[in-house]
Amino acid sequence: MEIFSRSRIVTAMAAALTLAAVAGSASAQPRIDIYGPGANKVPIAVAPLAALGGDDPALEREFARVLDHDLELSGMYRVIDRSAYIEGVPAGPFAPEKVNFLNWQALGARGLVLGRYERRGGEVTLEFAYFDVPGRSMLGGRRIRGSAGDVARMAHRTADAILEFTTGIPGPFDSRIAFISNRNQRMKDVHVMTLDGAVQKVTDHRSITMAPSWSPDLGSIVFTSFRGGNAGLWSVRLGSRAETQIAAKMGLNIGGTWHPGGRVLAVAREEAGNTDIFALEMATSGQQRLTEHWGIDVDPSWSPDGRRLAFCSSRGGTPQVYTMGYPDKSVSRVTFQGSYNCAPAWSPDGRYIAYAGRVGRDFHIFVVPAGGGTPRQVTFVGSNEDPSWSPDSRFIAFSRETKNRKKLWLADVTGHWEHELTTGNGDDTSPSWSRRLD
Amino acid sequence: MGLGRVWVGRVRVATVVIGVGLALGLTSGCSSKQSDSELESDSSLSDSEFGGSRGSLADAQAGRRVGGGRFEEIYFAYDSSELDSAGTQAVRYNAELLRAEKGRIEIEGHCDERGTAEYNLALGARRAKAVRDGLVAVGISSSRLSTVSYGEELPVCRESSESCWSQNRRAHLVDLTE
Numbered sequence: 001m002e003i004f005s006r007s008r009i010v011t012a013m014a015a016a017l018t019l020a021a022v023a024g025s026a027s028a029q030p031r032i033d034i035y036g037p038g039a040n041k042v043p044i045a046v047a048p049l050a051a052l053g054g055d056d057p058a059l060e061r062e063f064a065r066v067l068d069h070d071l072e073l074s075g076m077y078r079v080i081d082r083s084a085y086i087e088g089v090p091a092g093p094f095a096p097e098k099v100n101f102l103n104w105q106a107l108g109a110r111g112l113v114l115g116r117y118e119r120r121g122g123e124v125t126l127e128f129a130y131f132d133v134p135g136r137s138m139l140g141g142r143r144i145r146g147s148a149g150d151v152a153r154m155a156h157r158t159a160d161a162i163l164e165f166t167t168g169i170p171g172p173f174d175s176r177i178a179f180i181s182n183r184n185q186r187m188k189d190v191h192v193m194t195l196d197g198a199v200q201k202v203t204d205h206r207s208i209t210m211a212p213s214w215s216p217d218l219g220s221i222v223f224t225s226f227r228g229g230n231a232g233l234w235s236v237r238l239g240s241r242a243e244t245q246i247a248a249k250m251g252l253n254i255g256g257t258w259h260p261g262g263r264v265l266a267v268a269r270e271e272a273g274n275t276d277i278f279a280l281e282m283a284t285s286g287q288q289r290l291t292e293h294w295g296i297d298v299d300p301s302w303s304p305d306g307r308r309l310a311f312c313s314s315r316g317g318t319p320q321v322y323t324m325g326y327p328d329k330s331v332s333r334v335t336f337q338g339s340y341n342c343a344p345a346w347s348p349d350g351r352y353i354a355y356a357g358r359v360g361r362d363f364h365i366f367v368v369p370a371g372g373g374t375p376r377q378v379t380f381v382g383s384n385e386d387p388s389w390s391p392d393s394r395f396i397a398f399s400r401e402t403k404n405r406k407k408l409w410l411a412d413v414t415g416h417w418e419h420e421l422t423t424g425n426g427d428d429t430s431p432s433w434s435r436r437l438d
Numbered sequence: 439m440g441l442g443r444v445w446v447g448r449v450r451v452a453t454v455v456i457g458v459g460l461a462l463g464l465t466s467g468c469s470s471k472q473s474d475s476e477l478e479s480d481s482s483l484s485d486s487e488f489g490g491s492r493g494s495l496a497d498a499q500a501g502r503r504v505g506g507g508r509f510e511e512i513y514f515a516y517d518s519s520e521l522d523s524a525g526t527q528a529v530r531y532n533a534e535l536l537r538a539e540k541g542r543i544e545i546e547g548h549c550d551e552r553g554t555a556e557y558n559l560a561l562g563a564r565r566a567k568a569v570r571d572g573l574v575a576v577g578i579s580s581s582r583l584s585t586v587s588y589g590e591e592l593p594v595c596r597e598s599s600e601s602c603w604s605q606n607r608r609a610h611l612v613d614l615t616e
Contacts, residue, residue: 187499206499207491208591210555229490230586231559252563252587255556268556273567273585275560296560312557318517319557342554356554361598363554385554404596429555 041078042166044071044111045104045133048082049126050089052118059119059148063126063155066196067113070159070173073195073410074394075417077162080107089114094129096138101131109133113162122148128158130165140165152196153437160436163392172390176434177397178202178212178221179408183426190223190236193422203236203243213257214434221432222246222256222265233267246280255299256280259306259326266290266300266309277311279326290329301346301353302326303370310334310344310353310370321355323370334372343385346370347393348435352413354378354387354396365398367413378415388433397421397431493546493612494592505594509535509543509611512569513604517553519564521572529572532611536578545569546610547587550603551596555589562587569609584614 046067049060071077084107090098094114104112115128129141142161144154156173163171173195182188183199190203190212203209208226215222220237227234233246233253246256251270258265265280276297279288291297295315302309303323310323321335321344335341340358347354353370356363362383368375382402389396393413400409406427411418422428494504505511510528512521521529536543547562547569566585574580595602 186501208495208588210559210591226491226495226588229492229495251585252559254559268560270560270563270587273564273570275563296557296564298556298560299554312554314557319553340553342557358552361552404598 041076042110043078043080043108044113044162045080045085045107045109046071046082046113047085047087047089047115050116052116054119056117056119056148059117059124059151062151063115063117063158066152066155067159069196070156070171071162073173073419074159074163074171075412075419076166077111080109089116094127094138094141096131096136099131099136101133101136104131104133111162111166113158115158119148124148124151124154126154126158128161130162152194152198156195169392169394170436172392172395172433172436174437175391176214176218176437177388177408177421178214178223178432178434179399179422179428180209180212180223180430181422181426181428183424183428185426190221191428192221192238197422199422202238202241203234211255211430212432213255214432215258216260216262218434218437222258224254224256233265246282257300257302259302260304261306266302268298268300277309288327290324290326299343301344303346304348304350308346308370310346312342312344312355321353321368323353332372334368334370335366335375337375341366343387345387345389345396347389348391349393351393354389356385356387356398365396365411367396376415378411378413379409379418380415384409386430388431390433391435397433399429399431492614493544493586494548494588494610498592503594504592505610507610507612512565512609514565514607514609516550516603516607517561519547519561519568521568525569526572529569530576533573533576533578536573536582540582542582542584542614544612544614545573545583545585546592546612547585547589548592548606548608548610549590550606551590551593551598552603553590555591559587559589559591562589565607565609569611 049063068079071079087100087103110133112131112133117124117126126144130139132139144157146154153174159173160171176192178192180188181191187206188209189201189205190209191199191201193199205225205227210224212221212223220235222235224231225234231252231254233256234243235246236243252275254268256265256267263282267278267280268275269278277290277300279290293315295313297311297313299312300309308323309326312319313322318339319342321341322331322333324331338357341355343356345354352367354365354367357366363385365378365384365387366375367378382400384398384400386399387396395410395412397408397410399406406429408421408428408431409418410421491499497504509532512525512528545566547566549558549562566587570583570585593606595605
């Protein structure tokens with residue numbers, strides 16, 4: 001399956017499913033309390049998909065593999081072993097009356113996912129519902145339609161929906177993570193992975209590449225490459241792999257990130273040895289200088305409303321995280337503890353800034369309220385850099401170095417849960433987590 | 439660079455659309471079967487294959503040891519781009535080599551692994567500029583001097599120790615052949 005498939009996945013809030021849920025529950029829909037990833041995982045049963053019409057075992061296996069993986073990765077759920085199940089998927093529209101809750105409860109399940117699918121040629125329609133077992137109610141249901149090659153994405157959307165039904169906020173799994181890796185080669189290139197671990201190499205620079213960052217429409221990735229000898233800003237289109245060099249100005253061009261509105265790219269540029277942050281107006285090729293300081297200014301990260309920019313600056317004597325207004329450029333300091341705080345990342349919900357702060361010999365990921373306040377340390381093992389938020393602001397992807405090897409990890413924002421994201425040989429760094437794909 | 443000494447050779451592999459391979463999970467990160475064993479190395483690839491790389495970048499791409507050459511390295515203190523007395527002496531020594539010549543050189547700025555990658559790129563640029571200014575101050579024509587920063591990307595050693603770190607905090611001079 002081409003992981004950059006542009007085919008549309010059609011999601012329909014099936015009216016019949018919601019009506020059944022409302023009819024089935026006595027009061028306002030109860031929600032399962034999720035105390036936070038890692039802490040009390042909710043045991044859930046995920047029944048094997050029932051086939052309407054012809055069986056497709058490969059589809060069923062792939063769906064289960066990806067859904068189980070996402071639920072495990074979230075740290076919020078524990079899928080009960082299917083060999084213990086005694087119930088299957090009831091026929092007809094999903095509704096609490098159809099469910100034998102006692103039998104699921106006997107397994108220890110607090111949540112239950114029932115689903116069925118129909119495959120017609122290359123098209124698949126999937127229907128699923130989530131039940132609160134102790135509450136004997138249905139929290140929500142969806143119907144998804146897509147091509148047979150998009151089963152993984154359907155499973156990711158199912159996982160996202162389960163998080164939405166149980167917590168109110170959709171999950172992050174139908175998304176992509178761009179990153180830098182030298183896996184299977186000597187030098188570095190841009191790669192993209194799905195949340196279930198499928199990886200594709202996207203560039204062939206075989207040079208030093210750094211700082212990949214998604215365009216708002218997810219059609220291209222901006223990155224820095226030393227191909228040609230100097231640190232230039234490049235853009236690669238995901239479908240065709242066509243590349244354009246955006247900025248070939250002598251000196252550094254690094255950390256290109258798109259303004260949420262899409263017309264402006266923030267970048268750190270070097271002039272005569274000093275590095276400052278500029279806003280490049282892509283339509284006119286104009287540039288606006290955003291910092292004007294003899295100190296080093298790098299690592300721009302836009303706020304989700306595009307009105308502020310977080311960055312790292314040594315203007316106060318040591319590298320620290322600051323924010324500035326855009327375009328008014330009013331600067332405010334965010335970090336005051338520790339002697340080296342850099343690589344800021346603004347959360348998609350606007351509330352927090354994650355950054356890498358040095359503690360002793362290592363770096364750790366910290367989270368601080370975007371307006372300033374007390375930082376919270378999120379990692380405690382290895383040396384960790386390059387934080388990038390999940391689209392639901394629940395998780396942070398980052399690069400962790402242990403035993404001289406760098407891999408991508410995920411941690412939830414409280415720091416109580418972490419999980420490896422990449423494995424295999426080579427060093428993986430600089431994750432850039434896209435928004436959800438819809 | 440990294441642990442993979444696998445050399446993908448002349449074939450451009452990145453642009454192939456992976457269709458069935460992904461559906462079967464062949465490239466799934468969860469079940470990677472790649473080993474660290476060395477495949478055929480293709481040492482006959484010329485520098486021009488890398489489109490203009492030079493100095494330490496060309497060394498790394500070709501699998502050669504980074505650094506070396508006829509110039510003396512200039513070393514820096516942690517998080518600093520100032521020339522100390524040893525650094526000034528090294529600049530003077532290099533200037534004497536250059537004074538009798540006309541060729542162009544590139545000054546590379548490098549950092550140790552501590553610190554974030556992008557900040558280190560900017561710090562390396564400062565180090566390169568400090569050496570450039572030092573050479574100009576003793577009479578080398580600035581039109582002969584170009585600068586580049588590689589940050590922490592091209593270290594000469596990888597141990598996490600001060601003795602290795604101090605070797606990586608450097609400016610390195612490279613003759614630019616025309």
